[in-house]
Amino acid sequence: xxSGVILPGGTAPQQLEQAILAERSGWDGVFVWEAPYGVDAWxxxxxxxxxxxxxxxxxxxxxxPWRRPWxxxxxxxxxxxxxxxxxxxxxxxxATDTADLPSTGEELDRRTRADRMDEGLDLIRxxxxxxxxxxxxxxxxxxxxxxxxxxxxxxxxxxxIWVVGVWPRPKSMRRVLRCDGLIPQFQEGPHEGTPEAVRQxxxxxxxxxxxxxxVIHDGETPTADRAAAVAKAREWADAGCTWWLxxxxxxxxxxxxxxxxxxxxxxxxxxxx
Numbered sequence: 001x002x003s004g005v006i007l008p009g010g011t012a013p014q015q016l017e018q019a020i021l022a023e024r025s026g027w028d029g030v031f032v033w034e035a036p037y038g039v040d041a042w043x044x045x046x047x048x049x050x051x052x053x054x055x056x057x058x059x060x061x062x063x064x065p066w067r068r069p070w071x072x073x074x075x076x077x078x079x080x081x082x083x084x085x086x087x088x089x090x091x092x093x094x095a096t097d098t099a100d101l102p103s104t105g106e107e108l109d110r111r112t113r114a115d116r117m118d119e120g121l122d123l124i125r126x127x128x129x130x131x132x133x134x135x136x137x138x139x140x141x142x143x144x145x146x147x148x149x150x151x152x153x154x155x156x157x158x159x160x161i162w163v164v165g166v167w168p169r170p171k172s173m174r175r176v177l178r179c180d181g182l183i184p185q186f187q188e189g190p191h192e193g194t195p196e197a198v199r200q201x202x203x204x205x206x207x208x209x210x211x212x213x214x215v216i217h218d219g220e221t222p223t224a225d226r227a228a229a230v231a232k233a234r235e236w237a238d239a240g241c242t243w244w245l246x247x248x249x250x251x252x253x254x255x256x257x258x259x260x261x262x263x264x265x266x267x268x269x270x271x272x273x
Contacts, residue, residue, distance in 0.1 A: 001237035003270030004029030005246045006060045006218065008262060009253025012039045012047070018266055019048040023055045025269045031060035031090070031245065042075040049083035056086050060218075060245065061164065061183065063094030065116035066106045070141055072120070073127040077154045085155035089124075090183060092164035093117060114171070121161065121178060128154050162216060167201055176205075181214035181243070195239035202240035218245040221271045223264050229271035244271060 005022050007015045007030065019030045030048060034041040045057045057079060062072060072089070080087035093113045094106065107113055119136040126134050130153055132143040143149060162181030166172040169187060176182045184201060186192040198215060205213050217236045221229035233244045248262050 001233065001242055001244055001272070002028040003233070003244045003246065003272060004031055004056065005262075005266055006031045006033070006248075008033075008248045008258065010039075010259050010262075011254075012044050014259055015039065015044055016047050016051060018263055019055070019057075020051050021263060022266050023052045025267050027055060027246075027266065027270050029056035029058070029088070029243070029245075031058050031088075034059045034062050042079065045079050045087075046082050049079060049086065052083075054086075056088050057083055058088035058162075059090055061090040061092045061162075064091040064120045065113035066094050067120075069120035069123040069139060070127060073124040074152060076124075076159060077128060077152045080154040080156055080159055083155075087154070087156070088160045088162060088181075090162040090181070091117065091121075092183070114175075117163075118175065121163075121175075124161075127152065128159060160214070162214065167197060168204070173204070176213065177208055177210050179213070181216055183216045195235055198236065198239040198241055214242040215240055216243040216245060217241040218247045220247055221265075223261075223268045226268070226271075229268075230273050233271035234273075246271070 005018075005027050007018055009015075010018070015032060022030050030052075032039075032041050032044055041059050041062075045059075048057055064072065076087050076089045093110065107116070116138050119138050122136070123134045123139055123141060127141075127149070130149050132146065132149050134141040158180070160180040162183055163176055163179040164183045164185055165176040166185045166187060182201065184198070186197055198217070201215060202211075205211055219232070221232050236244060246265060248258065248265065
C-alpha cells in the first residue's frame with residue numbers, strides 16, 4: 001500500500017515546503033484541497049512539480065460538477081507535463097454541508113451534479129486523448145485547432161482519475177468502474193466505514209472485472225508511535241486498500257500549531273514497516 005499526505009491548509013509557501021518535506025520523508029503522494037477561494041490548488045501543484053521529482057501530485061478533491069471540464073482537463077494535463085507524468089485527479093460531486101466553505105450559487109441538485117460529473121468524465125478523457133469535439137446534455141466542446149489539442153496531451157497514457165463512490169449504491173459504483181481509483185463513502189449498514197466493507201468492495205470490483213482499481217482510505221496515525229501508525233494502516237491494507245492518505249482535517253486549518261503538527265507528522269514518514 002502506498003502512502004500520501006493531504007495538506008490541510010496554510011499559505012502556498014508553507015504547503016510547498018511541506019510537499020518537499022513529504023518527498024524527502026518517503027511519502028508517495030501529496031494532495032491539496034480545492035476550495036472556491038483561497039490558495040489555488042493547481043498553481044500550488046505546479047510549483048510542487050518543479051520542486052519534487054518522485055511524489056504523485058493531485059487534489060483531494062476537485063468538485064467536478066462545479067468546474068468547467070475543459071479547464072480542469074487543461075490544468076491536470078499541464079501539471080502532468082510539468083511533473084513528467086505524476087498527476088492524479090480526484091473528483092466528487094462537491095460538498096454542500098461544510099460550514100467553513102463559502103456559498104457560491106452553484107448547482108445543488110444531486111442528480112444534476114451526478115449527470116454533470118458523468119459528462120465531465122467523458123469530456124476530459126476525450127480531450128486527454130487528443131479529441132476536439134464533444135456533445136452532451138450539459139457540455140458542448142468544439143475546437144477547430146488540432147495544434148491546441150496536441151499541445152495539451154498529458155505525459156501519462158492514462159492519468160489516474162479517482163472518484164468518490166457510495167457503497168453499495170449501484171449508480172455511484174458503476175461510475176467507479178469508469179475510473180482508476182475509488183474514494184469510498186458508505187451507506188449505513190453493519191460494516192459501515194470498516195475494513196470489512198472494503199473487503200466487500202474488493203469482491204464486487206473483482207466480479208466486475210476491475211480488480212486493478214485503487215481503493216483509497218484516509219485517516220490519522222500518531223506521529224510519535226510508529227508501531228501504532230503501521231498497525232493502523234496495515235489493517236486497511238490487509239482489507240484491500242492500495243493508498244493510505246494521512247489527514248489532519250480539524251479546524252483551524254491555518255494555525256501555527258496546525259502547521260507544526262502536520263509538518264511533524266510528515267517528517268516522521270509514512271505508516272509502513
